[in-house]
Amino acid sequence: MPVQTISDIAKELKLSVTTISRVLNGKADQYRIGKETQLRVKEMAKKLNYIPNEYASNLRSGKSNTIALSIPTVSNMFFAKIASDLNRELRKLEFMTILNESDEDEHIEAESLKRLRSRNIEGLIIAPCGKDSKELKKLHDSGLSIVCIDRYFENLDIPYVATDNFIGGYMATKYLIDMGHRNIACIQGNKFSISNIKRVEGYVKALDDAGIKEKYIEGEMFDERNGYLETKLLLQSRVHVSAIFTLSSTIAIGCLKALREEAIKVPEDISLITFDDSPYLELLSVPITSVAQPLLEISQVAIRILLGMLNDEPRSTIQVLLKPKIIYRDSVSSKSY
Amino acid sequence: MPVQTISDIAKELKLSVTTISRVLNGKADQYRIGKETQLRVKEMAKKLNYIPNEYASNLRSGKSNTIALSIPTVSNMFFAKIASDLNRELRKLEFMTILNESDEDEHIEAESLKRLRSRNIEGLIIAPCGKDSKELKKLHDSGLSIVCIDRYFENLDIPYVATDNFIGGYMATKYLIDMGHRNIACIQGNKFSISNIKRVEGYVKALDDAGIKEKYIEGEMFDERNGYLETKLLLQSRVHVSAIFTLSSTIAIGCLKALREEAIKVPEDISLITFDDSPYLELLSVPITSVAQPLLEISQVAIRILLGMLNDEPRSTIQVLLKPKIIYRDSVSSKSY
DNA sequence: TTTATATGCGCAAACGTTTGAGCAAAAAAA
DNA sequence: TTTTTTTGCTCAAACGTTTGCGCATATAAA
Numbered sequence: 219m220p221v222q223t224i225s226d227i228a229k230e231l232k233l234s235v236t237t238i239s240r241v242l243n244g245k246a247d248q249y250r251i252g253k254e255t256q257l258r259v260k261e262m263a264k265k266l267n268y269i270p271n272e273y274a275s276n277l278r279s280g281k282s283n284t285i286a287l288s289i290p291t292v293s294n295m296f297f298a299k300i301a302s303d304l305n306r307e308l309r310k311l312e313f314m315t316i317l318n319e320s321d322e323d324e325h326i327e328a329e330s331l332k333r334l335r336s337r338n339i340e341g342l343i344i345a346p347c348g349k350d351s352k353e354l355k356k357l358h359d360s361g362l363s364i365v366c367i368d369r370y371f372e373n374l375d376i377p378y379v380a381t382d383n384f385i386g387g388y389m390a391t392k393y394l395i396d397m398g399h400r401n402i403a404c405i406q407g408n409k410f411s412i413s414n415i416k417r418v419e420g421y422v423k424a425l426d427d428a429g430i431k432e433k434y435i436e437g438e439m440f441d442e443r444n445g446y447l448e449t450k451l452l453l454q455s456r457v458h459v460s461a462i463f464t465l466s467s468t469i470a471i472g473c474l475k476a477l478r479e480e481a482i483k484v485p486e487d488i489s490l491i492t493f494d495d496s497p498y499l500e501l502l503s504v505p506i507t508s509v510a511q512p513l514l515e516i517s518q519v520a521i522r523i524l525l526g527m528l529n530d531e532p533r534s535t536i537q538v539l540l541k542p543k544i545i546y547r548d549s550v551s552s553k554s555y
Numbered sequence: 556m557p558v559q560t561i562s563d564i565a566k567e568l569k570l571s572v573t574t575i576s577r578v579l580n581g582k583a584d585q586y587r588i589g590k591e592t593q594l595r596v597k598e599m600a601k602k603l604n605y606i607p608n609e610y611a612s613n614l615r616s617g618k619s620n621t622i623a624l625s626i627p628t629v630s631n632m633f634f635a636k637i638a639s640d641l642n643r644e645l646r647k648l649e650f651m652t653i654l655n656e657s658d659e660d661e662h663i664e665a666e667s668l669k670r671l672r673s674r675n676i677e678g679l680i681i682a683p684c685g686k687d688s689k690e691l692k693k694l695h696d697s698g699l700s701i702v703c704i705d706r707y708f709e710n711l712d713i714p715y716v717a718t719d720n721f722i723g724g725y726m727a728t729k730y731l732i733d734m735g736h737r738n739i740a741c742i743q744g745n746k747f748s749i750s751n752i753k754r755v756e757g758y759v760k761a762l763d764d765a766g767i768k769e770k771y772i773e774g775e776m777f778d779e780r781n782g783y784l785e786t787k788l789l790l791q792s793r794v795h796v797s798a799i800f801t802l803s804s805t806i807a808i809g810c811l812k813a814l815r816e817e818a819i820k821v822p823e824d825i826s827l828i829t830f831d832d833s834p835y836l837e838l839l840s841v842p843i844t845s846v847a848q849p850l851l852e853i854s855q856v857a858i859r860i861l862l863g864m865l866n867d868e869p870r871s872t873i874q875v876l877l878k879p880k881i882i883y884r885d886s887v888s889s890k891s892y
Numbered sequence: 893t894t895t896a897t898a899t900g901c902g903c904a905a906a907c908g909t910t911t912g913a914g915c916a917a918a919a920a921a922a
Numbered sequence: 923t924t925t926t927t928t929t930g931c932t933c934a935a936a937c938g939t940t941t942g943c944g945c946a947t948a949t950a951a952a
Contacts, residue, residue: 223937223938223939224938224939225938225939233901233902234901234902234903235902235938235939235940236901236902236903236904236940236941237900237901237902239938239939239940239941240901240940240941243940245940245941249900249901249941250898250899250900250901251900251901252899252900252901255900255901269672269673270673270938270939271614271673271675271937271938271939272673272674272675272939273610273613273614273619273674273675273937273938273939274610274614274907274937274938274939274940275938275939275940276610276907276939277608277610277611277614277906277907277908277909277937277938277939277940278906278907278938278939278940278941279907279939279940279941280907282610287654291639292629292635292638292639292642293632293635293636293638293639295630295632295635298629298630298632298635299630301629301630301654302628302629302630302656305629305654305656306656306658309655309656309663309667314653314670314674315653315654315655316651316652316653316654317624317638317642317652317653317654318646318652319639319642319643319646321643326646330646332606333651335606336606336607336608336609337609337610337651338608338609338610442834471834471835471838474838475837475838478838496835497779497808498808498833498835498838498839500812501808501811501812501815501835501839501840502835502838502839502840503838503839503840503841504840560907560908560909561908561909562908562909570931570932571931571932571933572908572909572910572932573910573911573931573932573933573934574930574931574932576908576909576910576911577910577911577931580910582910582911586930586931587928587929587930587931588929588930588931589929589930589931592930592931607908607909608907608908608909609909610907610908610909611907611908611909611910611937612908612909612910613909613937614907614908614909614910614936614937614938614939615908615909615910615911615936615937616909616910616911616937617937
């Protein structure tokens with residue numbers, strides 16, 4: 219069966235395409251199309267198995283019913299959960315979701331954003347990976363509704379919603395300090411992502427507040443490999459730490475594997491606390507204490523902000539930071555000097 | 556800056572839109588556009604920051620450069636990995652990816668598929684969730700290039716690539732049997748997904764081959780909750796099992812949590828083997844033996860098949876089953892009677 | 893009966909591309 | 923010089939919608 223168009227229906231019913239279009243768009247009453255005609259049109263549309271051509275409709279109307287989602291990667295559970303929650307909401311709102319993964323590569327991200335401009339998307343939800351994104355700024359300047367999640371740019375007035383990473387970093391570190399630790403290493407992820415930066419700032423502030431000078435900040439990627447490598451390096455270096463603060467659960471896994479290889483016991487030899495919770499953490503040989511982010515809230519707030527912008531509410535600079543929560547388990551020992 | 560169109564460039568250069576279009580599409584030589592003109596067009600396009608309108612272009616040409624990906628959910632690591640791998644390849648091929656999550660709900664899936672028809676997508680990669688999908692069949696009949704991953708329909712000649720789940724189920728169960736277990740429970744996921752069905756068939760066959768009559772097959776969802784609940788039920792029932800085979804890593808987590816609550820030791824009291832590998836598994840209090848699926852291969856083969864179809868190669872019914880691999884860890888004890 | 897209002901629908905342009913066909917001028921061949 | 927070929931580009935239609943405006947006809951009011 220060939221693709222049926224509006225004008226096929228029109229021909230069949232000996233009506234104009236205008237009438238068909240109006241009925242099918244729910245604008246029939248507004249344009250005073252008779253009740254009976256409406257019925258006949260709808261029936262014929264069903265009978266012919268009519269499928270609207272979104273490309274034609276978008277070309278004319280400018281509406282694409284499409285939202286783009288740009289995140290580092292969906293194979294990181296943190297982003298996967300958020301992507302899934304967002305996608306579910308968008309589906310309910312009858313939007314299609316375009317998925318863009320940047321793989322933490324700002325060139326890929328920029329390229330994707332550029333290509334998005336061709337698609338007339340109506341909104342963009344993005345966890346940007348670059349230090350500063352010219353492309354994102356361009357999109358923003360062009361009037362596109364954008365909301366940043368997890369990461370954002372302090373110098374751009376793009377609305378964002380993220381965990382209060384500074385507090386998270388501070389809480390985690392303070393907890394370690396309160397438990398008696400003084401030599402605390404921090405294995406970070408992407409140095410240019412604001413969420414990483416804020417976590418590190420929290421770490422530093424907590425140490426400063428406690429009058430601790432020694433700080434060890436290493437790492438550069440939110441992945442297992444980085445956690446493994448940096449832990450190995452840490453153990454082989456001369457610095458002696460009694461606790462490690464990993465800035466993502468992926469990093470934590472790598473760290474744990476390295477610790478195990480070196481036969482270091484958690485928490486007896488080294489304590490561990492990590493950003494990001496995961497259902498696995500409580501099942502590990504040592505259940506890992508973590509800083510849990512309010513995942514669902516992030517997506518929900520993001521959607522709410524986006525909808526606000528789409529409904530032409532005045533473009534305010536909404537910036538939401540949500541409190542994280544420490545989930546206490548057994549990977550941090552109290553250390554008394 | 557307003558959106559610039561091809562005709563803006565044309566006006567600026569006093570050329571026809573046809574010429575601009577041809578240059579910008581790389582068809583300049585084919586249509587004998589002068590070298591110098593080509594340069595001037597390209598420069599002006601850059602200068603005006605021209606962005607092609609994909610909707611107009613698709614409307615005319617029928618090409619959408621869009622592939623849809625339909626999976627249960629991206630918050631299941633198995634699908635997340637696959638989605639990510641596929642998306643990366645599609646990006647390289649200059650396709651945009653539309654993400655559709657069905658949440659294992661066939662109505663949602665059907666609705667999404669229906670809406671896809673409006674988008675003129677060029678291909679569809681899907682892990683269908685229903686028992687049989689009318690919508691999918693319609694799309695297939697309409698000539699769309701489709702490849703199924705992980706799940707498929709044996710009665711439709713849609714190409715698919717999946718793990719050989721029968722073998723996987725057989726291997727896992729045989730291993731348990733070889734280790735001396737006779738009472739083996741199987742906690743399954745979605746009963747209607749062929750991957751689940753095949754795994755169960757493998758489980759049954761292995762038991763039959765060993766002359767074991769007792770079979771315990773329970774469960775109905777590929778998630779943690781199901782694993783937890785079914786394990787609880789299993790433990791409270793009168794049947795006594797010495798080993799459990801969970802059909803996904805999510806189920807395994809729930810199972811482990813239940814076992815821990817009931818103070819059952821793995822593998823001393825009960826042995827566990829699970830489908831799906833995960834970087835976490837080796838870090839658990841008891842490293843879990845698993846049946847690892849060839850994730851990357853699945854995506855790669857899927858892409859290859861899809862490309863073949865897109866390039867108008869004869870539509871053959873390619874059906875690929877890839878061998879899984881057992882990763883031996885410590886969750887299965889040998890039991891001697 | 894004439895005039896005003898309501899009802900039901902159609903005309904035709906527009907959205908920004910792509911594309912088959914074709915035309916004028918320049919270059920080459922005769 | 924005339925004819926053929928090549929070069930460089932343009933015309934205009936088409937893709938399937940949406941939409942501002944407008945035109946009959948029917949009904950109600952005067």
